[in-house]
Amino acid sequence: MDVHQYCQERAAASGSSFYYSFVFLPQDTRRAITAFYALCRELDDVVDECHESQLALAKLDWWREEIMRFAAGAPEHPATRALLDTAQGRNAPAALLLEIVDGMAMDLEHLRYPDFKSLNLYCYRVAGVVGEVAAAIFGGARNADDRAVRRYAHELGLAFQLTNIIRDVGEDARRGRIYLPQDELARFGAREADILHGVVTPAFQALMQFQFERAAACYERAFAALPASARHAQRPGLVMAAIYRTLLNEIRRAEFPVLRARVSLTPMRKLWLASKTWLFP
Known part of the structure; x- marks a missing residue:
């Protein structure tokens, strides 16, 4: 083989x-x-x-x-x-690869997350660590920039995972999973039963706007952390950021229809975004 x-x-x-x-x-x-x-x-x-x-x-x-x-x-x-x-x-590093396995195990152990702190650990393992390994593969950082590139990779991985969580709320609910923090559901008055049954309410819309703003802030922090010296080498991550950030904006523009539909970009649009970002990172 x-x-x-x-x-x-x-x-x-x-x-x-x-x-x-x-x-x-x-x-x-x-x-x-x-x-x-x-x-x-x-x-x-x-x-x-x-x-x-x-x-x-x-x-x-x-x-x-x-x-x-x-x-x-x-x-x-x-x-x-x-x-x-x-x-x-x-x-x-084997230690980082094992962190990813531990993140996958969390999916078998947790159907709910009580707060963002606990969700953030999951996101770190399944996305932040992935971002760090990927950034190391792409390379391009001087020794002095290594810490900044790792910070960029973690923030970008978190942004990607939060975008996935927003996109997949309905699909996850049909599997009995809710990744939105339980204390935030309570804060906005969004009922778990409504999410599980695909019922869109003003409270749910407000909750999703809050999730959108958190994800958008992660993208901004990631871009701010990336050193100029590493920007060329890290173009693959920036391509992904262009695609995922556009997806996030499309979900918001459509007023968060995620309980009943999966929002996606066409392959042609993804390729266009990839080409544009690769040429002009």
Whole structure:
């Protein structure tokens, strides 16, 4: 099996906006980030496709062992083998990869989050850490800028995850999950039962406007943190930011129809945004 072809097919089949941020990269970097993305998809699918929690936890334990095999230079899965086969990917810290697995495990343990502090830990693990590993693969920072690039990556990862949460409120509710913090539902008077049954209320609209403003602020903090010296190398993340931020604005412009519909951008619009951002980051 060609492990890089496996990862390429995995990324292309996902239909994710992330795929559009890879297409302009040099081959070596593209292979590294595609392998990392394929690994994240494998972990995500454990939670999404395995309906027995004990079996899912057992699979995540296997992945913890696989990450340690990756760190030792002897992985078994095509995604981790492909990551090891790239100069930018083989140095991905095992500790960060294990944080991502722990984030996936939180999806099996929590259907609700009492406040933003607890939700933020989940977002850090499944998105902030992903952003940090991806930013390291893209490179381009001087030593003095490393901390700023990591801050940028964490803020951007958080922004992406909050955008996903807003977009997927209805879909998650149909699975019995509500990622919106429980104390914020109470603050705005939004009823959990209404969300679970797809009932749009003024209280829900106000709650979603609050979520929009938080996500928008994360994008702004991310852009402000990115050093000018790293901007060129970090273009893939900026491409993703252009796509996701446009999606977030579209959801708001449509007045948050997320309980009953999934708002998305067309492939042509994503490609246009990707091309424009790549040429003029």
